[in-house]
Amino acid sequence: QVQLMESGGGLVQAGGSLRLSCAASGSIVFRINDMGWYRQAPGKQREVVATIGSGGNTNYADSVKGRFTISRDNAKNTVLLQMNSLKPEDTAVYYCNAARGVYGSSSYRPTYWGQGTQVTVSA
Numbered sequence: 001q002v003q004l005m006e007s008g009g010g011l012v013q014a015g016g017s018l019r020l021s022c023a024a025s026g027s028i029v030f031r032i033n034d035m036g037w038y039r040q041a042p043g044k045q046r047e048v049v050a051t052i053g054s055g056g057n058t059n060y061a062d063s064v065k066g067r068f069t070i071s072r073d074n075a076k077n078t079v080l081l082q083m084n085s086l087k088p089e090d091t092a093v094y095y096c097n098a099a100r101g102v103y104g105s106s107s108y109r110p111t112y113w114g115q116g117t118q119v120t121v122s123a
Helices: none
Strands: 003-007 010-013 018-025 035-040 047-052 058-060 068-073 078-083 092-100 109-113 117-122
Touching: 003 092, 003 109, 018 035, 018 092, 018 117, 035 068, 035 078, 047 068, 047 078, 047 092, 058 068
Parallel strands: 010 117
Antiparallel strands: 003 018, 018 078, 035 047, 035 092, 047 058, 068 078, 092 109, 092 117
């Protein structure tokens, strides 16, 4: 199994920055391919924010391109999400994810989830 431990998040004013971090551990952590962040706002479906492969290839939701940056340390099995120029519409619970397969491919399976961390952006 894989366990994901998140940290970061909180309350920030619009235009501010936050950084989320996630550490993966467990007996089969070596089987993880892509890692990433999803978010879910009240009354909405969970959506992908950004993903990153073990080779560093990244994918971003259009709504966060140019504002958010995802990075990964394979040696430490950690993934970071730097969020800049935050907007009220970024308010959501953010979930760390560890997947089998590559995002966008038929083999992609977002199998493992963190407990979620609240990000609130005030206007």
